[in-house]
Amino acid sequence: MGGPDGGNGGSGGDVVLVGRVNQNTLLPLRFHTEFRAKRGGHGGPSNRTGRDAPDTLIDVPLGTIVREEDTDLVLGEVVADGEQLLIAKGGRGGRGNKSYLSNMNRAPRNADPGEAGEERWLRLDLKLLADVGLVGLPNAGKSTLLSKISAAKPKIADYPFTTLSPVLGMASFDDYDFVVADVPGIIEGASTGSGLGLDFLRHIERTRVLAHVIDASGLSGRDVTEDYETICRELRAFSEALASRPRVLVASKRDLAREDADPLPAIRAIAKRDDLELFEISAATGQGLKELVGRLASMLQTPRGEA
Ligand SMILES: Nc1nc2c(ncn2[C@@H]2O[C@H](COP(=O)(O)OP(=O)(O)OP(=O)(O)O)[C@@H](O)[C@H]2O)c(=O)[nH]1
Ligand SMILES: [Mg+2]
Numbered sequence: 001m002g003g004p005d006g007g008n009g010g011s012g013g014d015v016v017l018v019g020r021v022n023q024n025t026l027l028p029l030r031f032h033t034e035f036r037a038k039r040g041g042h043g044g045p046s047n048r049t050g051r052d053a054p055d056t057l058i059d060v061p062l063g064t065i066v067r068e069e070d071t072d073l074v075l076g077e078v079v080a081d082g083e084q085l086l087i088a089k090g091g092r093g094g095r096g097n098k099s100y101l102s103n104m105n106r107a108p109r110n111a112d113p114g115e116a117g118e119e120r121w122l123r124l125d126l127k128l129l130a131d132v133g134l135v136g137l138p139n140a141g142k143s144t145l146l147s148k149i150s151a152a153k154p155k156i157a158d159y160p161f162t163t164l165s166p167v168l169g170m171a172s173f174d175d176y177d178f179v180v181a182d183v184p185g186i187i188e189g190a191s192t193g194s195g196l197g198l199d200f201l202r203h204i205e206r207t208r209v210l211a212h213v214i215d216a217s218g219l220s221g222r223d224v225t226e227d228y229e230t231i232c233r234e235l236r237a238f239s240e241a242l243a244s245r246p247r248v249l250v251a252s253k254r255d256l257a258r259e260d261a262d263p264l265p266a267i268r269a270i271a272k273r274d275d276l277e278l279f280e281i282s283a284a285t286g287q288g289l290k291e292l293v294g295r296l297a298s299m300l301q302t303p304r305g306e307a
Contacts, residue, residue, distance in 0.1 A: 003101070003106070003107070004096075004097040004098045004100065004101050004107065004108050005045055005046055005047050005096075005097075005098055006043055006044075006045065006047075006096030006097040006098050006111055007043035007044055007045075007046075007047045007048040007049040007050065007096045007098065008043045008049050008050065008093050008094065008095050008096050008098075008099060009040050009041065009042055009043045009049075009050040009093035009094040009095075009096070009114050010040030010041040010042075010043075010049065010050035010051045010052040010053060010093045011040045011052045011053065011090050011091065011092055011093045012037055012038065012039045012040045012053050012090030012091040012092075012093075012116075012117040013037030013038050013039075013040075013052070013053035013054050013055045013056055013090045013117075014037060014055040014056070014086055014088065014089055014090045014117075015035050015036075015037050015055070015056045015058070015086075015087050015088040015090075016055050016056070016057050016058070016084050016085065016086050016087065017057075017058050017060050017064065017066065017078055017084065017085040017087055018057050018058065018059055018060065018078075018082065018083070018084050018085075019060060019061070019062050019064070019078040019079065019080055019081055019082060019083040019084075020059045020060065020061065020062070020081065020082075021062055021081040023059050023060065023061045024061050024202040024205075025061060025126070025202075025205075026060065026061065026064065026124050026125075026126055028059075029058070029060070029124060035056050035058055036056070037053055037054075037055060037056040037088070037090050037117065038053035038054065038056070039053055039091070039117075040052055040053050040090070040091070040093045040114075041053070043093070043094065043095075043096040047096070047098055050093055052090075052093070053090060055090075057084075060078055060124065061126055062078065062079055062080065062081065063077075063078075063079065063126055063127040063129075063206075064077065064078045064124050064125070064126055064127070065077050065124070065125045065126075065127055066078070066085060066087065066122055066123075066124055067122065067123045067124075067125070068120060068121075068122060068123075069120075069121035069122055069123050070121070072123075075087065075122070077127070087120070087122060088117060088118040088119060088120055089117060089118045090117045090118075091114055091115045091116045091117035092114055092115045093114050094111060094112050094113045094114030095111060095112040095114075096111055097109060097110060097111045099112075126206060127206070128206050128207060128208065129166065129168075129179075129181055129203050129206040129207060130166075130168055130179040130180055130181035130206070130207050131178040131179050131180065131207060131208050131209060131296075131300050132171075132178060132179070132180045132181065132207060132208070132209045132210070132211055132296050132300070133180075133181045133183060133203070133204040133207035133209070133210050133211070134146060134180065134181065134182050134183065134210075134211050134213055135183065135186055135204060135210050135211070135212050135213070135231060135235070136185060136186065136212055136213035136214060136215075136231060136250075137160075137185050137186065137187065137214075137215070137227055137230070137231065138160030138161050138162075138184070138185030138186075138187065139158070139159065139160045139162075139185065139215065139220070140185065140213040140214060140215045140252060141213055141215060141252035141253050141283060142163070142182050142183075142185070142213050143155065143156045143162065143163050143167070143182050144156050144252075144283040144284075145182075145211075145213060145250070145252065145281070145283050145289075146167065146169045146180055146182040147169075147283070148283045148286065148289055149169070149171045149180065149289055149292075149293050150169025150170050150171045150180060151169065151170065152167055152168065152169030152170075152182070154167040154169075154182050160185060161184060161185060163182060163183065163184045163185070164184060165184070165200075166181050166182065166183045166184075166200060166203045167181070167182045168180070168181050168182075169182070171293050171296070171297075172293075172297075173293050173294050173296075173297035174297070176297045176300075176301060178296065178297060178300050180211075180296075181203060181204070181207055183200040183203050183204055184200045186200075186201070186230075186231050186234050186235075187230070187234075188230050188233075188234070189234075190234045190238075191234045191235075191237035191238040192237070201234070201235075201238045201242070204235075204242065205238070205239060205241070205242050207245070208245070208246070208300060209245065209246050209247060209248075209296060209299050209300060210235075210242075210245050210246070210247035210248075211247065211248050211249075211250050211292070211296065212228070212231060212247055212248070212249050212250065212276075213250045213252050214227065214228060214249065214250065214251055214252065214263075214267055215252055215253055215263075216251035216252055216253060216254055216257065216263050216264055216267055216280065217252075217253035217254075217256035217257055217258070217263075218256075218257060218258040218261045218262055218263045219253075219256055219258065221261075224263040224266050224267055224270075225266050225269075225270060228267075228270050246299055247276065248276060248277045248278070248279060248292070248295060248296070248299075249267065249270065249271050249276045249277065249278045249279070250278075250279050250281055250292060251263075251264060251267050251278060251279065251280045251281065252281055252282070252283065253282060253283075253284070254280050254281060254282040254287055254288070255282040255284045255285045255287070256282075256284075264280070277295065279291055279292040279295070
């Protein structure tokens with residue numbers, strides 16, 4: 001007798017992806033695949049409105065591409081830190097009988113049950129940073145190489161850790177263009193955070209092919225075999241996937257090579273033992289650069305597993 005007083009129901013929560021700069025893989029989503037936002041609160045008597053449910057937020061790394069599972073349709077891409085992408089809208093809350101009150105109907109007995117939220121299956125992929133990653137010890141000549149095979153202008157200097165964050169450059173061979181990433185040098189313990197550590201190993205992980213650059217001038221007086229093993233060990237410790245990525249060896253700075261203590265024979269032995277292609281180059285004179293770029297291009301154009 002007191003008139004209609006049924007409140008509206010609250011809306012269901014949305015499911016939303018959120019870009020996080022400090023998240024680097026989609027791995028957590030491999031084990032947790034189903035997300036469901038909460039339903040909205042029920043409306044109640046005395047015009048009580050149900051509470052809207054909170055959104056369910058899923059953290060993803062920057063560069064995450066979102067596709068609908070069955071259609072392969074790209075729904076969007078999360079590129080910036082904090083950027084949100086709505087992937088499933090929560091249901092609309094129902095309307096209580098109060099909302100049907102009108103001059104024509106003073107005692108509405110109808111109510112609307114609301115609508116179900118969206119439901120969909122998605123596929124998430126992490127975009128590549130680059131096609132080729134240049135790895136090697138600090139000072140090996142990675143940035144110099146990049147500067148010669150692309151228009152990039154990375155900082156180059158004769159001391160370790162000149163490069164502090166990845167630099168990308170576009171290289172091309174015939175009509176094929178590909179992106180090469182020059183990253184900071186790797187040192188022993190990088191996989192546990194030494195040097196610039198994990199950050200750039202994560203960058204390298206998002207490349208398809210590695211070029212392992214070794215200073216082959218012989219001027220550093222270092223043991224190239226030991227140095228080579230250090231890099232391999234760090235890659236392996238970081239991830240098995242990274243250690244088994246297709247790669248080539250690059251013996252750099254050949255214009256400086258010393259006759260008395262030439263490291264080339266040792267590098268050739270490594271290449272033979274590990275069944276890797278070796279490119280002897282000099283970024284200074286241009287020796288071997290064409291061959292190297294050509295091979296990288298052909299590796300990238302070969303479907304995986306056939307390289
Ligand atoms: N003569 C000669 N010097 C080279 C060559 N390649 C690199 N260098 C020198 O080696 C030094 C180190 O080169 P970078 O390209 O900065 O080495 P990097 O591997 O990028 O070093 P980080 O960024 O510290 O990891 C610089 O002084 C370069 O000029 C080369 O082919 N010939
Ligand atoms: Mg560098």
